[in-house]
Amino acid sequence: MYIKRYFDIILSILCIIILFFPFLCIFIIIKLDTPGPAIFYSKRFGKNKNFFLMPKFRSMKTNTPQLATNLLNESEKYVTKIGSFLRKTSLDEIPQLWSILIGDMSFVGPRPALFNQFDLMTLREKFDIHLSTPGLTGWAQVNGRDEVSIHEKVSIERFYEDNKSFILDLKILYLTFLKVIKMKDIKH
Numbered sequence: 001m002y003i004k005r006y007f008d009i010i011l012s013i014l015c016i017i018i019l020f021f022p023f024l025c026i027f028i029i030i031k032l033d034t035p036g037p038a039i040f041y042s043k044r045f046g047k048n049k050n051f052f053l054m055p056k057f058r059s060m061k062t063n064t065p066q067l068a069t070n071l072l073n074e075s076e077k078y079v080t081k082i083g084s085f086l087r088k089t090s091l092d093e094i095p096q097l098w099s100i101l102i103g104d105m106s107f108v109g110p111r112p113a114l115f116n117q118f119d120l121m122t123l124r125e126k127f128d129i130h131l132s133t134p135g136l137t138g139w140a141q142v143n144g145r146d147e148v149s150i151h152e153k154v155s156i157e158r159f160y161e162d163n164k165s166f167i168l169d170l171k172i173l174y175l176t177f178l179k180v181i182k183m184k185d186i187k188h
């Protein structure tokens with residue numbers, strides 16, 4: 001597992017350097033678009049079910065309930081003007097590079113569940129998925145992302161846990177890049 005952590009540190013530093021200017025531009029655009037902070041901190045389940053604050057560029061209005069987007073009634077009414085673009089392009093995820101650098105997250109792992117997604121965490125606990133460091137992307141993200149049910153997602157995550165390797169992580173990163181470019185399997 002040391003190679004994965006070293007990989008995370010080196011790649012996150014490189015990405016932070018490369019994406020610094022786009023980060024700054026997005027930050028300014030969000031501040032100009034709507035009142036409130038440009039970065040939103042979401043309380044998430046981390047490794048061993050410990051909570052951490054996951055940073056994201058704010059794509060929703062400040063009065064949005066903290067629920068999974070698919071559970072919000074009329075979720076589109078909460079999305080800011082720039083927010084829809086940020087979510088479809090996954091640019092809202094850039095601040096998570098910090099979480100990867102400090103070790104709260106990895107590039108690849110199960111996506112961190114919201115603090116109130118007990119149904120997902122209960123299923124993950126049955127298969128020891130909660131013992132893994134959550135990821136910016138994961139096997140479930142490249143195999144359906146928002147299109148799969150919670151049960152399917154956990155089954156896919158279980159496959160990853162049973163077969164994880166550095167090569168599989170590289171494959172997931174490559175497939176994630178393709179999905180982001182094509183904006184595929186994104187509902188919001």
